[in-house]
Amino acid sequence: MGNYVLETKNLGITFGGLKAAENVNIKIKKNQIYGLVGPNGAGKTTIFNLLTGVYMPTEGTFLLNGEELKGKSQEAINHKGIARTFQNIRLFNNMSVIRNVLVGLSNLPEYKCNLFESIFRLPKFYKTEKAMRDKAKELLKIFDLYEERNNLSSNLPYGKQRMLEIARALATNPSLLLLDEPAAGMNPNETAELMEKIRLIRDKFDITVLLIEHDMKFVSGLCDEITVLNFGTVLVEGDTKTALNDPEVIKAYIGG
């Protein structure tokens, strides 16, 4: 039991009669890159929303590193170690790139500094502020964003915005990173680069990744295991190759 970073138990949610997700059981081992695939409307993003506390599950529960997180608030879940990106990019558009990352860093215990210390500029403030900036710069360097650190985040090109979102999520020091269609809208070169990056951060930050993706090349090249969803239920789960070749999956994707 202790092996799994994330474990969902019969997770499900009903929206006024519509079962958006039902009986979802996912088990993710440490340092795995795990894929969540399925046709549009299969309930993938819904599961992300359940895992991050946006929605409250109507059935089942989920555990992170053995600790039940169901019913916790979004920020509490983040503090426990789940960070995410969004399908449609949600950056802090009116803030500079580095500030986006600094926001992510601000809740870490090592950068604790209370309101009073900030307002009156006590020495603690300068110490933590400097530490945070150093850390942020380090993160930005990894994602090749260092040069643009003072740009308005909404002025970044699309691919870099995705990267920044991942950097911001990583800044919260998660043990599980949820990526919602990270490769959407990227060209093949960028996609390849992204795959490298995801592997790199998995190793460097010692984290586990759960991602949603439509690009099957991307999924098969990156993921260790996947779960295929359709109409809110799990169709197939297991090793990426086997799962993708399952006739049920092909049927679900191609239809008929």
Added chain:
Amino acid sequence: MKKLVKVLCLIMAIAMICSCFAGCGKKGYTANNTKYVIGMSGPLTGPAAIYGLGVQNGATLAIEEINANGGLNGVEFKLEATDDMHDATKVATNYSSLLEKGMQVSLGCVTSAPCAEWTNLSNEDNVFFITPSASNDDVPKYDNGYQMCFADGNQGKAAAEYVSENYAGQTIGVFYKSDDNYSNGIFEQFKENVSKDVKIIETVFTDAGATSFDSQINALKDCKFIFMPIYYTPASIFMTQAKDVIASDAVYYGCDGFDGIDAIEGFDIKKIPQQVSMLSHFNSKATDGKTAKFIKDYTNKYGTDTLNQFAASGYDSVYAIYQAMSAAKVDDVTISASDLSDKLKEQFQGGFKFKDAVTGGGNDVSWDANGYVNKTAIKFIIKEAD
């Protein structure tokens, strides 16, 4: 180098801003006066404008008469009027700009709430004022302030006496504005002084609800006497709404705020079946004496729209100042406000009697030690019951 230029520019800009603001303070503002300057602040625009304009017109009329008769030892008077829109926060600015215009003596503020501010400000600099119409009890609290009108407390007391005498053992209604300085001031004194065997039904309204009085009228519908220490606009709305509900032999009794109710455009007081009366010091229907002359002159010049006790009181206030100044033998046109104030205070505290008043039924007017006015009050019936 570039930085230096920037800094220099900045300093110049700041210096320019400051030079706009800073003048040479503490100088004698009255040094260049060629006329005696009387200052006033009142609502010249806004819903209370009728009062401010009345005072302004009355005072202007008085000054023109005085100047036509040679002024004070040949020196003319001048009125500086500023607009406070019945808003106390505008008074400080008005007051200081008047001082800078050379004000030597003033009529204070026209309405009570702004006058509270004026009372304190003028006390700081010792500027004498006699307000024609700010009736709050606190207005004459310092020795440089006097009233030409009855104080609220005295109006409340007078009304209470009248009610205790005529309506003992009966139920009377009161309709007042709970968020209004003037209305509250009168009502508090009324309540305190009215005899215990008069039963009172209290109803209130507020600024925000000043459009529909249905529920208040409903509560007052059996009263034969309704005391309304309010201004004329809500009173007229009340009367229009209530004319079929409240008995037609009932009496509406107001204070000086009722003045001008018969001049509201479109409000036909004749259609109100009840009696409308008020406590006043000015009889706008007078046919003889100084009062009649004032009414004639005023009407010729300004029409009847603002012919009310405010105009009369403004007229009287200027004359009171004029008479007191001549009694004190003021002869220096550049006399400072504070020096003039000391002279006038001496007069007013020494039993000065103001003669030929158009208010107070033509009798002499005097002031008691507290600064309250002593003059004859009349129950003025604006309209008889049908």
Added chain:
Amino acid sequence: MEIITTIINGLSIGGIYAMIALGYTMVYGIAKMLNFAHGDIIMVGGYTIYVTMNLTGHPLIAIAVAVVFCVILGVTIEKVAYKPLRGASPLAVLITAIGVSYLLQSLAQIVFGSAPKMVRIADMGSLKIGSLKIQVYTLVTLVCTIIVMICLTLFVKLTKTGRAMLATSEDKAATQLMGISVNRIITITFAIGSALAALAGLFYLLKAPSISNTFGSMPGIKAFTAAVIGGIGSIPGAMLGGFLLGIVECISYKIPIIAPYTDAIEFLILIVILLVKPTGILGKRRREKV
């Protein structure tokens, strides 16, 4: 017996609130803006009635002229002040609306002066039912508001334009794609809202025949409160909120201890209702897509 009179009075003042609130709600629902100048349209309507009454002396002509004038005014304001800002920040539109409100008030002050004007539209007298004494205009107001509301509901439900309005409020872009001119729908909404405001002005003047340039601002705020209590964007909500507020107001004025706090009580009710139900009594909210 007292209480019946109070409730009838409350319903009639509530009817006026509801009528103004309907204007707020419809404009909000469709143009997605808080029209702070709505209260001042009432004032303009009132002054129009005052002028036409003085010229013609005929109430029905006055009402017709007021409605037409307010509709023209409302549409003009929309075209001149709000249309250039379509797509801009909602705050910008809000500030413009405030500017328009100041503009109308100061224009009215310049034209008519600041002293209140009295305008007598019709003398209706009062009615005696048993021991009850009710003023006729109260009943007239009540009946008229109810008729107007029924008509409006039917209009939105049954006519093509009404349904287009519903559609526009749901999704502007999709409506545009369906071949409906969103601009036209917004204009119509403003026209209806302004006509309702003119009627509200009329009923106000029936009650309290005095008009000044700030005549509409407090009823406007109260009606806005009513619209929010009922759930902004909801037509039945606006009616419910209006009547509720009117009754509360009248009952509160009847109780001497709390009477001075009537406004505070009305706003307190608003706050309490919003805390219990964050979208108002009949409001609904769509979930934000994550």
Added chain:
Amino acid sequence: MKLKKFKHYYSTFIITAIAVIFTVFSAGIGLEKSTIYLLEKIIIAVILAVSLNLVVGFLGELSLGHAGFMCVGAYLGGKFSAIMLPNLGNSALNLIASIIVGGLVAALCGAIIGLPALRLKGDYLAIVTLGFGEIVKSIFQNTSRESFGGALGLETPRFDKEQLFIYAFIALIITLLVVTNLMNSKHGRAITSIRDNEIAARATGINVTKYKLYAFIISSFFAGVAGVLYSFSNYNIQSSKFGYNYSIEILVMVVLGGIGSINGSIIAATLITFINTEFATILTGNLAVLQNLLYAIILILIVIFGNSPALESFREKYDVKKLFAKIRKNDPSTINSDEAHWDKIPTKISMDELFSLDVTNNDQNSVLNIQDKEGK
């Protein structure tokens, strides 16, 4: 390069310089009375605008009850100083103590109203704050004569008129320092992140409710401070002044100055107060009615010019910021602060309400309720 570190404090430096100059003037040749009143008015307006900007500009929530908090500060602070008058006299100590008391009580009100109200968004929060302001006004209006003066207004000791503006300047400088320091710390960044994208802020671990409350409390604290200063600059305060119209006046200053721009708020508040006072002294008598007319027309024109999507290209061409950047040879896309042009700020006037005829609620609400509970 060294100067860059103090970039955020430029406005504070300038205001300090102005304060020093005026103090020297007043100690030397003395100032006109009207100048002192004008200064006091301007300082109060600037404090109000800057503190409101914290909520509207940086937090992105619309508050229409700022005058309500000011009212609480003015009354409580004024009353406190009146009570302390026998002990402390009309001294600076009394002034400072009252300012702190007034500010704290206003902050408490901010917490009390903010805690539940911040669950609401956009227009709903706006109307609740508006309602709060009106409630406060109404309550103070109807208090007894002995407690807060009721309709007659509260008599407050007017502080030494020659010196009040110096203390007001100090209060203003402290306000600016606190707000600037706050906005340039991690707490400030958290507050702006909520404005920019509340959902992402939550997902990034920002405790949205806590930070909203922080912004609300600090903002109302300074509104309270401004209120106390106001009560000291007048002999008599009346709560009718603190209606929603006054709140809107402050909002206009914030919006015209540029939402989220502290310097903009300072300039706009100064100019509007100055122009209004000048109008009032120049346009008297029959011209007085023109005051509001001019004000309204200017307001509408500025907003339409500054925000109409149709005029976008025109604005781009004559953008002051870009012109400055050109002069300084900076890259205009580089920013160093969170100040953004205000048409881009997503103040959360919520737009998902429907125009509806339905009386019943549909099922979708159930999901929402879950979300709401979570949000608590």
